[in-house]
Amino acid sequence: MKKAAQHGAAFFKKLGRFAGEDVSKGNPPENQVAANASPAPDRAIPTIDRHVDAFIAENQTFDAARLERRRATLNASECVSCARRVRAGKDAVPPDPHYVENQRCAFRGQMIEAGLFAPAMRGAYGRRFRYGGARQHNFSNGRLAATPDGLLLGCQRHEFAHLGVDLGRDNAVVITECKSVDDRTRDLPKNTHVVQVQIQLGLVRETSRYKPDVGIIIYLSASFLKVTEIPIRFDPAVFAAAERRARLIMGAASMADLPAEGRLAGGGECQYCPYVATCGACGETRIRDLHSDGPMEPRRVASGN
Ligand code: SF4
Numbered sequence: 404m405k406k407a408a409q410h411g412a413a414f415f416k417k418l419g420r421f422a423g424e425d426v427s428k429g430n431p432p433e434n435q436v437a438a439n440a441s442p443a444p445d446r447a448i449p450t451i452d453r454h455v456d457a458f459i460a461e462n463q464t465f466d467a468a469r470l471e472r473r474r475a476t477l478n479a480s481e482c483v484s485c486a487r488r489v490r491a492g493k494d495a496v497p498p499d500p501h502y503v504e505n506q507r508c509a510f511r512g513q514m515i516e517a518g519l520f521a522p523a524m525r526g527a528y529g530r531r532f533r534y535g536g537a538r539q540h541n542f543s544n545g546r547l548a549a550t551p552d553g554l555l556l557g558c559q560r561h562e563f564a565h566l567g568v569d570l571g572r573d574n575a576v577v578i579t580e581c582k583s584v585d586d587r588t589r590d591l592p593k594n595t596h597v598v599q600v601q602i603q604l605g606l607v608r609e610t611s612r613y614k615p616d617v618g619i620i621i622y623l624s625a626s627f628l629k630v631t632e633i634p635i636r637f638d639p640a641v642f643a644a645a646e647r648r649a650r651l652i653m654g655a656a657s658m659a660d661l662p663a664e665g666r667l668a669g670g671g672e673c674q675y676c677p678y679v680a681t682c683g684a685c686g687e688t689r690i691r692d693l694h695s696d697g698p699m700e701p702r703r704v705a706s707g708n
Contacts, residue, residue, distance in 0.1 A: 459506050459507065459510045463506065463513075472541065472548070477546065477648065477649035477653055478547075479549035479550075479600075480595070482595075482599070482645050482649075483594065485666075485676070486655075486664050487658045487661045487664065488677075490652050490655060490661055491678040491682070493652075494657065494658065497681075498677035499677060499681070511625060512582070515583045515628075516536075520623065521536030521552075524555075531555055531556050532555055535579070542603070544606060546646060547646065548606070549602050549606045551618070552581045554576055554615070556576055556613075558570055558576065560575065563619070563634060568617055568634045568636075571616065575615070575617075578603050579618070579621060580618060581623065582622050582623070583623050584624055584625065585625055585626075592620050592635070596620050598641065600618040600635045601638055602645050604635075605637065615637070616636060618634070618637075619632050620632070620634075658682065665682075666682075670685065
């Protein structure tokens with residue numbers, strides 16, 4: 404538990420360092436706060452808004468090498484997104500001129516995962532919790548790839564009986580996947596998260612010595628940090644379908660050879676797509692509509708965080 408607390412403390416200390424302030428030394432003197440809080444009347448009202456984006460840009464856990472790896476395979480979190488859109492990302496197609504990437508929701512997930520989920524899991528399960536936090540591992544078979552938020556080793560057969568799960572044997576391995584959600588979200592689990600965990604289970608079984616039958620999606624609500632745990636049992640048919648989808652998307656010559664699934668499904672996903680102009684499925688009028696309110700606020704469909 405002590406180690407878990409240290410990990411959490413290190414994470415939040417990092418937040419303080421970014422602001423040029425050592426949080427371990429306490430709050431700044433009151434006069435400093437007062438001076439900073441009272442801008443000259445003729446100056447623009449200060450806002451930390453752009454600094455939030457700067458902080459996110461500097462602290463994104465998606466480094467260049469990881470992004471390059473993600474381009475070579477269909478990632479578990481992308482499987483149910485529009486095939487044409489996913490392929491455009493793989494080919495590094497330039498986004499539409501007015502498109503603005505909003506990383507805040509994804510970053511919220513990363514903060515909750517690194518600052519709360521991983522330390523709490525270590526506190527609860529000690530060294531049985533592996534491949535979590537900074538030690539996450541990417542499992543790939545060359546077509547599909549997945550990075551679970553942790554593996555729980557040495558599970559007893561009835562350890563998760565309170566979730567209605569019989570693991571079938573002692574010393575079993577369970578995958579854990581953390582998701583942050585709006586407190587008002589109903590109908591959990593989300594289909595995209597279920598598919599993601601199915602692919603994680605399939606890849607871990609195929610590419611490692613671990614043979615998990617069950618994954619647990621651990622939802623943490625963004626406002627009250629309410630925990631909801633939902634078990635998912637491995638279904639080989641879902642994994643096989645994901646394999647076929649990976650071959651379809653990665654085997655196409657380009658995005659133009661793939662169906663415009665976002666449009667075919669009613670266009671909901673197109674509202675957050677960076678490639679509306681290149682895709683062309685929505686037509687010129689639709690592109691103008693989408694861009695008429697200024698920069699789009701995309702969400703990461705099936706985000707890994
Ligand atoms: S605009 Fe719609 S159909 Fe076209 S790639 Fe984007 S999500 Fe898919």
